[in-house]
Structure formats: structure tokens, C-alpha cells
Amino acid sequence: MSFLKRLFKGADEKIPETKDRTLLNIRVGDFVTYDLVDYEVTSKIHYNDSGYTWDAYQLAANGKALWLSVELDDEIEVGMYETIRLPGLEPGARKVTYNGCAYYLEEQGKAYVKGEGRSENVHGKNVDYYDYADDSGEHYLSVEVWGGDVEVSYGYEIEEYEVTILAGS
Template identity: 30%
Template structure:
């Protein structure tokens, strides 16, 4: 390196590269699941005290999915598909959907932090109930945000089933 290049070179610090995990996804990141690439277009963070649950809206050219992620003693992940709107006034102890009985595993209220396509939900208090079938193979979630309610059906997955590519900022 000669004298002029030392004097005129810019010593700009380079941003540190952060490892992407299912708990740190952002809008624009790419998630590969089941040999398909999905873009993260929406993110909801549910906060209930110290516990956080993340919902990521994933889209490819033909379908959308919802990836859920939380960390208790271990990372818990699920892939969900939105189904017809639910019509429950409260969260019953069990729900039958497509001839499968689901039993309530957890119910909570949480404040929503919404980003991207979910930004309209920012600040709303949501109620969430999680249901499991008897074998623990399938999951069902009911959520209410004021007068709006949604139901999702899915199944648990393992972290190794996902590949994450950071989006451009």
C-alpha cells in the first residue's frame, strides 16, 4: 500500500454480521423450508411478561405460510396454514376440526408488536390459545384481536428443517 492510498483510504467500520435464527428474522429475509424459498413479509411479536412468541408471514409465488417461533427451555417452531375464520366466543377446552380433536394446551394474553404486513396490529392486546391433538402431531391456534379472530392449523418442526438467508437492508 503506498502513501497516497493510506492517506485517502476510507476506514469505515464494517457492520458486524449477525447470525440469523428463527428468533431474529426480519422483513425481507428468505426462509427455505421443504425445498421452497419464502420471503418474510410480516412479523408479529407477542409479549407476555418475559415470554415472547414470534409469528412470521412467509410468502413464495404461490402460497403463504406462518412460521411460529418461541424459546422456553428449548426452541419451539411450527409451520401453520390459515384456515377459515373461527367462530368461538371464548377458547373452549377442546375443538374438533376436520375430524381431529384438539385439546387446549395453553392460553395467554399478549401485546402485539406488528411489522410489515402486520403493522396495523401494532400495540393491540391479543388473546391466544394453543391446542394439540392427542398424539402431539398437529397444532391448532386461535387468536383474537379485538373483534377479529383467526384460526391456524399446523405442525411442529425442528430448526434444522429451515435455512435462513438474510435479506438486504
Template identity: 30%
Template sequence: MARGNPAETISEKPLTNVLIVVLILVVIAAVAFVVLRGRQGKPNARVDPLADYPEVYDPHKIGVGDIITYAGIDHVVRGTITLDEEGYIWREHLLDGSTGRRWLTVEDDEGELEMTLWMRREGTNLVPNGDVVLDDKVHRKIESGTAKFTAEGTTGTAPSGSMEYADYATADKTGLIAFEKWARGQSWEVSTGRAVTRSELTVIHSGPPE
């Protein structure tokens, strides 16, 4: 039997090995391409945007940009005024919703949380002198004074300054009137209020809890 050329047989083996390696690399590249393309085409899973927010809000951390729901209506906090009367601090927040604007006062009175919603009353011509009659109810002064304030966002006041106030209430405390003057020479702003409980409001803070 005739034998082939030994040199030709030896040279064919390296060539075969190279082809096998190239084929393996091509297969790996193809698989990687398919996997990466599949990942890119798959939409990202949706996540809960409120997952990092607490279910129980902190009334003292309400601020500009927060969403407050009251009586089924959402309001945006447009501005916040922080008031200081000789170390006693309270805040007033301007809420803007589909039914108009109102103010929310948040304060601690001897350790008890007090929150009140206020609506401006135009054209009453009332001033805080003696008893005040509004909506056929007699209101008597319960406190008055002056305070320093700073404002952020939209409030309609100066960025800072001093203000005067006088608070009135009916005998059963169901009727509330607030008189406020934010600058010298300014007429009194009159608002009527209603006390609200913490559970009546739902608050979504504009940023994650600190």
C-alpha cells in the same frame, strides 16, 4: 586541422540533455497511460455475496426481509409480530412464498426451542370453547391467555395492542390449532400448525450478523 567554434560545442550539450529528459518523460507518461487503461478495462473479480453470512442461522434473529427456505420453496419474511405475556416473549413471522402465505412461530419453552409453521383456515366457524373437531380429529385446549404485541412490516394487525389466543392439540400433538383475536369485536382467526425442526429451515438474514 581546423577546430570548431568552442562556444557552439558548449551550447549543444545543454540542448541534448533537455531532449533526453523530455524523451524520458514521454516514455514514462506513455507507460503510465497503458497501465492505467489496462486496469480500467479489466473487469472486477466477482465475490461471494453470502461470504459474510453464517451457515448456521439464529432463529431468534429472524426478521423482516430475511429469506427462509422450507421444503425447497423460498419465502420472504414480510412482517414480524413480537408478543409479550408477562415477560414471556415469542415471535410470529409472516412468510410469503410461491405456494402462499404462512406464519412461523419461534419461542423458547423452558429453554427448548420450538418452531411451528401455521396455515390460516378460512370458513371453519370454530371458536375456542371446549373440545374442537377439525379434519376428523379431536383437539383439546392446552393453553390460552392474552398478550401485548408490537408489529413491524406487513402483518395485517395494528402496529401495537393487545391480543387473545388459545392453543389446541390432538392427543399425540401431531394436530395443532391456534385461535387468535387481534382486536376487540374481531372474530377468531383459526390456523392449523406443524412443528418444524431447526434443520428443516434454511435462513438467509437480510443483513450481516451483528
């Protein structure tokens, strides 16, 4: 081996390329900036309802957690959700009231999920889901039933450009 080759050992080796991150390929360990706050992606849940798929990413910063929802229908749809308490909720009810506002059932189904990061515990499970919207169609309630546990999130649509992604690896 020549002196120069030993001196610059590995210089010829290829550096693996980091794929640019988009809303459709975020990974656990990446960082997301939204509304001037930097969040770490701590969890990912991939939903599949008979071939129709979408993803939810848990974002954590300063003791606060948000869920970034991303689905590709005819175009990309992005929403930001925060877990709320809604005592007495009957999943599947046609109308639900939260903070004095009425929300109406728009969609429901059952999805198979794959979980990563903090959501590994739901990997391989099925979830019943119920999606509600207010009259304006700008605010949403997402209700998920995991076995006997009911989880409710309040959310709203955001624009793709409001999110900046930095690959963590």
C-alpha cells in the same frame, strides 16, 4: 491526500458486519427456505404474555403464506402454521374439531404484540389466544382474537435444521 489514498478511497473504512441469522433473530426482508421452497419474511409479530415471549414470522412465496412460530422455553420450539377457515368456532371451547380430528384446549391467555412489516397494523395491540393440540400432540390449532376478528391456523412442529435463513440485509 496522496494519489494512492484517493485511488483506494474508502478501502480503510470498516464494512458493517451482518449478524448471523438464527431462528431467534430473523428480520423482515430475510429469506427462509423450508421444504425446498424459498420464502420472503414479510411480517413479524412479537408476543408478550406477562414476560413469556414468542415470535411469529409470515413467510410468503408464490402467492402462499405460512407462519413460522418460534419460542424459547427450556429449548427452542419451532412450528409451521397455515391460516385456515373454521366456521362456527367458539374461541376458548374445550374441544374443537377440524378435518375430522379433535383438538383440545391446552393454553390460553392475552398477549401484547409488536408488529413489523405487513403486521405493523397490530403493533401495540392486545390479542387473546387459545392453543389446541390433537391427541397425538403433533398437530395444533392456534386461535387468535383481534378485537372481534377470529383468526385460526393449523400447524405442526418442525425441527430447527429444516429451516435455512439468508439475511436480506
